Amino acid sequence: MVWTVHYLNARAALDPVLPQINRTLVATEERLAKVVTLPRLDLVVQATPGFGIPQLGHVGHAPRAGVIILSFDPENPNMRRNLDGPLSRMIAHEIHHALRWDAAHYGRTLGEALVSEGLAGQFVREVYGTEPEPWECAIDDSLIPTLAGAALREWADPEYDHARWFFGSGHLPNWAGYSLGYAMAHLWLAGTQGARASTAADTPADALLPALTALAREEQMMRPVFRRRST
Secondary structure (H helix, E strand, C coil): CCCEEEEECCCCCCCCCHHHHHHHHHHHHHHHHCCCCCCCCEEEEEECCCCCECCCCEEEEEEECCEEEEEECCCCCCCHHHCCHHHHHHHHHHHHHHHHHHHCCCCCCHHHHHHHHHHHHHHHHHHHCCCCCHHHCCCCHHHHHHHHHHHHHHCCCCCCCHHHHHHCCCCCCECHHHHHHHHHHHHHHHHCCCCCHHHCCCCCHHHHHHHHHHHHCCCCCCHHHHCCCCC
């Protein structure tokens, strides 16, 4: 494998599912290698009881260049049934973050974070042809212009509240940033000749600013993007 995998499993919490996790890692690496040049990185697999996306039982994180952390909640009854396709897509999402970390950085401002998350979601869509994940279609169409307008005002703010925008800490809906970023990236890709998420890891965030402006003006709602998927 291109990735160096580290298992934080001294207490054997993941023993029953490690074979399936490993199969998914290998299959995902093989699939993504056909689309992008995979970065060398340390990939941490750890058990985190009580922590993860509730619908999935796991969560991914790319905290810095060259590192991806996959956390699994053995106490979550949804974990075992989400170790194939959903886990593969989660890994792909984080791999795009890793590519962006190497090309630029994840983001210091709200705009950069929205672009990083949106392009990562669109990368998954490109590779797997799947519908948006729950966090990418978590808000109603009617809220998009208002959220886009608010994001425009905070676009270049390095002091933005990440938890408020992405995890519902405050008055914004949970996952608002993921859904808005996904919509913005979709609109930008659709309107930019030859653009693909797989080759856009080094795209400056400001290149997508016109797409966010269009969403704020209700010029484009791209309604098929926002349909909810069952969880």
